[in-house]
Amino acid sequence: MIAGAALVDGVVFVVPLAVGLILTLGIEVGVAHLMGYSSSRQHVAVVAVNLITNPFAAWLTYFTVFLFAYSASLGLPKLFQNPWWTIGLAVAVIEITVVIIEWLLLRWALGSDSKRALLVSATMNTASFLAGIALYGLASVLSR
């Protein structure tokens, strides 16, 4: 029974992460392609860095939401009990960390120019972040 419960709980978490990952891959590979990363090798590198960073970033985001949802019962200071700006701050830190990690990984894997790799990493992550914000806004409107 415990294994079954774990499977159900895991699927509840993993499915949205998988959908988010697929959307992120579509947007980021598209943006990287438009920025000149047009060979299949460069596409694979962009997919690979996203496979490394995206699940952990999404997991950390969800974990942050959980932390703030339970902040009162966990006895956290009132400062941490206003979810919107604290979650926003956490997401900003996570996104900046992702940009830096993907920049370093792309530079290492492709042996390409450092500035170019940073520009591609920052642009594709900004695009997927903005798309996520737009999706969240539209989903909020549609759910009313």
Place this chain on the structure above:
Amino acid sequence: VKPIARCASFVALVVAAVLVSTAPAFADLIFYPIGPGNTGVSATDPINTIGIGVTLLVAALVALVGWLLLVAVHQGGSDDAESVTGTPGSSLASSDEQDRASR
């Protein structure tokens, strides 16, 4: 014309992704458990530690696949060599051969 075409393609890509993804059921799928209005998270619910653990395990496995892919890409050569010669590492090979021939 090229930058405009690129910008237009990018905007089209984002708009298409937004349109496809905002079917209500699909949106619920993406944003659960954050969900609009944090519907998936309630302080009265027990903490889903098993779900958090299983998700972390899956994240680690996906990251491992990504790392193996990236190592394979890294072993394929560098962009700089590719951009100069068309094929990774071929400029080095041909200059070595020329050196040997001249000796």
